[in-house]
Amino acid sequence: MAFELPNDFRCPISLEIMSDPVIIQSGHTFDRVSIQRWIDSGNRTCPITKLPLSETPSLIPNHALRSLISNFAHVSPKESRPRTQQEHSQSQSQSLISTLVSRSSTYESRLESLTRLVRLTKRDSSIRRKITESGAVRAALDCVDSGNQVLQEKSLSLLLNLSLEDDNKVGLVADGVIRRIVAVLRIGSPDCKAIAATLLTSLAVVEVNKATIGSYPDAICALVSLLRHGNDRERKESATALYALCSFPDNRKRVVDCGSVPILVEAADSGLERAVEVLGLLVKCRGGREEMSKPRYR
Secondary structure, eight states: OOOOOOGGGBOTTTOSBOSSEEEOTTSOEEEHHHHHHHHHTTOOBOTTTOOBOOSSOOOEEOHHHHHHHHHHHTSOGGGSOOHHHHHHHHHHHHHHHHHHHOTTOOHHHHHHHHHHHHHHHTTOHHHHHHHHHHTTHHHHHHHHHTOOHHHHHHHHHHHHHHTTSHHHHHHHHHTTHHHHHHHHHHHSOHHHHHHHHHHHHHHTTSHHHHHHHHHSTTHHHHHHHHHHHSOHHHHHHHHHHHHHHHTSHHHHHHHHHTTHHHHHHHHHHTTOHHHHHHHHHHTTSHHHHHHHTSGGGO
16 A cells, blocks of 8 residues: 655655755745755745745744654554545544534543544644634634643644644634733643744744734743743744744844843853854844843853
8 A cells, every 4th residue: 555645745846755844934844955955056036936035044944844744754554544544534523623612522522532633634734724614723722721731732732733734824823822822831831832832933934923923912021931941842942933033023122122132142052053043133133232242241
């Protein structure tokens, strides 16, 4: 039986499975080697949309997609579904969605539906679209609000998978996901905080979302706090989210104003490479330069 890999895993340039997927400012994902070769050849437009790129385009790691590719690669060919079974999963997903949105569902059934939908949406773009079209996003957001750590983690994972669809990124923000993310960054479990920060990175691929997230009260400060107090995974994901947000110039002052510079310097000194890259963006704004010129940073 042939082991069919999703087309979403293939680089639009090389058509090969991506080993290091990165996102450019147009919102599209490419394998790092392929898009870097494109840029090094003097191109300053997106290979797909032909929209202009900056003179030094940012390549933001797509951790969510890389994780999906890695997980998929460990599934043996024996475990892959024939087409008829894949079609069956479509009807199965409808039942899971119905359970998730039903007010009469028990905690156990809702948790089971979330768990299975997370698994399905890792690999099936059509199911991701089906969930958003069904209105189930609202039910997932309610699970984030529930305060139950297990439900919260599963629902955040589902929202992260849904955000892999470019069309969903703005829709999720419009549905109020930022408020939930900020709340989780403040008081969630370590795993939930890390997923929430990764979700912000995924949403920030879209330019309009960078502005929306940056202007949301406490969003950036919550990331800076996580960078300061979090474990290794939380710090890595929060720094990556800050890097994505700082590609939007207006957000750089906001990051500086949250007292991020000494925290980033400390993180960089401890070996967090992404912190160095965030500082490289902050130095482009006046506030960042003034803060970094203080004697303690010399």
